[in-house]
Amino acid sequence: MAKLESKIPSGPLADKWRKHKAEIKLVNPANKRKYEIIVVGAGLAGASAAATLSELGYKVKCFVFHDSPRRAHSIAAQGGINAAKNYQNDGDSVFRLFYDTIKGGDYRSREANVHRLAEVSVNIIDQCAAQGVPFAREYGGLLANRSFGGAQVSRTFYARGQTGQQLLLGAYSALMKMAGQGAVEIFPNEEMSDLVIVDGQAKGIITRNLNTGEVRRWSADAVVLATGGYGNVFNLSTYARGSNATAIWRAYRRGACFANPCYTQIHPTCIPVSGDYQSKLTLMSESLRNDGRIWVPKKKEDCKKDPAQIAEEDRDYYLERIYPSFGNLAPRDVSSRAAKRMCDEGRGVGETGLGVYLDFADAISRFGEAGVRERYGNLFDIYHEITNENAYKTPMRIFPAVHYTMGGLWVDYNLMSNVPGLFVLGEANFSDHGANRLGASALMQGLGDGYFVIPYTIGDYLASQKPGSRPKTDRPEFSQAEDNVRGISKRLLAIDGKEPVAHFHKRLGKILWDGCGMARTKASLEKALQEIPALREEFWKNLKVPGSADNLNQALERANRVADFLELGELLCLDALEREESCGGHFREEHQYPDGECKRDDENFAHVAAWEFQGEGKKPLRNTEPLNYETVKMSVRSYK
């Protein structure tokens, strides 16, 4: 049974981080270069961590499966990044950002972590602005803000619709600076395939070079995983095609606890699926909801009609109707579920019946087409590119899609997992968003973890390790892990069945979307828990992976990842089944208020569920970490 010590510092909430920083151990500057740190992933969290750790003097090796650290999927975040700067003088503060994030997460995150996130948010903006991130500005030259994702203050900083890209390129530039100085070694096209544990501590990784197939061993004093979320377990999502859970999943199999896997976020404004061939869902920025109105026909028989032919009184602006005070800006999970309910009632639009209208007719009559174009032109263009429809003339069709995973590897306040020496940052960990993430918070967390948390907290661990004590890679733990990696590829290549990897990924996605998507029931989860092992068995019997493991083999890459998803999917359903409540992104139909809102069970489920691997074919162990709320009172999250 894993020891889940959250290590939350004592004292008043607002002083915890300051106090902690003052109390944790430091590494002597002359000793820092004697420690080697492996960072896996170079998204916002990984790149910022690798750059900052090397600035401190540690020797850093950074591994990415992409061909360049600049490709990580953080780059696709559109909307913005929150920070409690209160530059707008509209009453924002660290506490308010903290409170909004806790409430947004439906009271399922740690107070201390979230407060720290809100504290460092202001430093992130300073750091990024100094790096030359071209944030939007006002004419006076100062930073512009917008209100985003249902927040009642304007605290979101942005760079057009490409905030993630700009922040990532900022972190990437810092990483490149350090790489140029030789302080960080970058290993592109190198996918982490296993974690090496020596004497109970994470001391290395095994990688497979995707271009050459070479499997290599790396030892280090500490391992940092910043490998992103696992949303691609659903196959169709807004994630990049390459995003995968292999690094965290194989760490899980080595003993790291996986916390709250069932907390997945479904984003309300994506372009609906158009066909079976679909590889990816495209997000339309949530900012569209600032001016667009969401509706479906009141009558089922109107659904296939041209929307222009549906009279105003026959339209149901359901978000405005159900949530009069937040209206179209209701939080992501709330709006997504509402859209699903409309479609379940048979009032969905579009060919598949899985879509709702996002209508700009009112906005166009208010600001004119030019005004709308100025605000959202690029999004309308994207929409046109994908659907070949002109959203200035006919309403957009949108539908929710998997977008983010709040769950991830369990970490303590220092962002260290229950495996000593294994740190997990950004979306890959579970720590800050509870059961639902607010808009513009993911970028904040990734950069906060990488720039301002891990550089302090990793020292506390390293100070307990003798400089130069990292193990040699010829130890049996390394050879065992390497054999494991080679063995998986070998087994996949040996199946010699009939179906390509995509076939199984699609089916897994369908099982999860139906059984463990926006709304879950005991029955749907139990069904999924029957289907996934069966599918997994079929996968290992009927998969066809051509080629060999000794060169670039994209089919093998995908097979490796899907093999892990087939296990992770089961854990996701198991977690969802055992969490007998609804909270944030986890909606159990059995647990709802009469108006369809999430009904939490704070008495029995105000805790983190951290799953521990027990061996092949055995049910994982569900450990819990209670969530102690000292400052905020848990209450019913209401956006009415």
Next chain:
Amino acid sequence: MVAESSTSTISVTLRVWRQDGPDKPGRFVVYKATDLSPNMSLLEMLDVVNNELESKGQDPIAFAHDCREGICGTCSMVIDGKPHGPHKGVATCQTYMRSFADGAVITLEPFRAKPFPVIKDLITDRSAFDKIQQAGGFISVRTGAAPDANSIPVPKDAADLAMDAAACIGCGACVAACKNASAMLFVSAKVGQYSLLPQGQPERDRRVLAMVASMDDLGFGNCTNQYECSAACPKLISHDFIARMNRDYLAASFRQALSPKSAAASGGA
């Protein structure tokens, strides 16, 4: 693989460059893709072709892709003679089959340039771009050392123009489109972004000199001002940034040669 959409389907013939490895010879191989929905993206069409190849135990066509929404810069390939395909201002992943006529023959080639060696089929190694970045594509600011963000006002026009340059996704289409395989648009976008911002001024001269030197060393060609780069750029980055970089480079060269420097500059405790 019949499309669900009720619109009629199309079929195309693909001529795909297949090459086993960096130093192996390559050749065009012809594939048929039938019953395609026009709403399918070109990469989804390749997925379909690859699924068939895989289930037959044949080597799928290797192509680079990731985000599939035109921002990560991973997807490459030259489609019918144009990097990123027929449309302006989009990446390969944003190219849809409705852009091609039923029965069309589509030629798919990798980006071709000496500094971008082919790894396999349509995948090329673009790590040269990272090396150029390492030479100077940054503003040196240690984490934690930054002043308050609003203490450095940036005129809106400068910030907007810097954003135009910063939109670069590092895909390398500029190099692929240039008959000289020049990386000037890529380099100038980075140099331009920082030279427009007050934060970038302290290292302005060092940066442009170092990045151009690195670009030259890596074997990219030279600009002949034909602007194929900006025409192929999926983010429509203007070649005005090349002019700006030329100016910056020359000014930096003259300043470096002519402006006085402290003799004690290398000292310190």
Next chain:
Amino acid sequence: MSLLGNLFRSSVGRKFLMAVTGFVLACFVTGHLIGNLQIFANPDHINGYAHFLQSLGPALWAVRGVLLACVLIHIWAAVTLAMENYAARGGQRYDNHKWLSATVSSRYMRQTGVVVAVFIVYHLLQFTVGTAQAATFKTHLPEYTMTESFHVMGIPVVPAGAKVYDVWSMVYLGFSNVWVSLFYMFAIGLLTFHLWHGIDSMFQTIGWRNAKWSNCLRRVVGIFCLLYFLGNIAIPGAVLAKVIHPPANTAAAQVCPASSTCPYLNANLK
């Protein structure tokens, strides 16, 4: 790297050298054209002008030295850059290549450059050194007696009555050869084409071009090139079309009476 290192070794530096030398050469050919257009005036003008230039002595050689240096640097930079460009493209060419935005003139800079270089050599041999079409070279023609004095900026530099080389006749007789004239017009056409991209490109290389005025620049360069082309072909054109006739006091009038064709040259060239 030093300043010279940057200018002579880096890509941007060498392009700067090309732009600067190109600018000097473009200024020269423009000035040269303006000087030559005096052919349409009384022979006193062009002959006096030529005599004045010859009389500059060391200054003339200094200018020639600069021009030669510019030509050599321009060609050297072009050759090294082009070789690098070729190498950078790599061994495998595109099977299918489409031009996206490059102007036609920009696509043939190397070809036009080579023809222009050959033309310059011939042009110098014909009108400066005198080894091509030697029979009509100025030193082989009877001297011309100035009827009026020639002024530069109001200062009389060649007095009336002075005996000077008959450049007017040399040009007239030189262009009376149809093939020479056609080659000249062809070469000028290519030079204009070269300038069309070159001048526009020069602004880009130096960094003085942007979207705000690049359209305007393109038009100005286009108009300039058109005028340059018309001005240049006007001279052989006028000779061939017999728009101009040798005045009686020129050498050309003696060998080619205005009313007849000019068999003189064609016979001599064979």
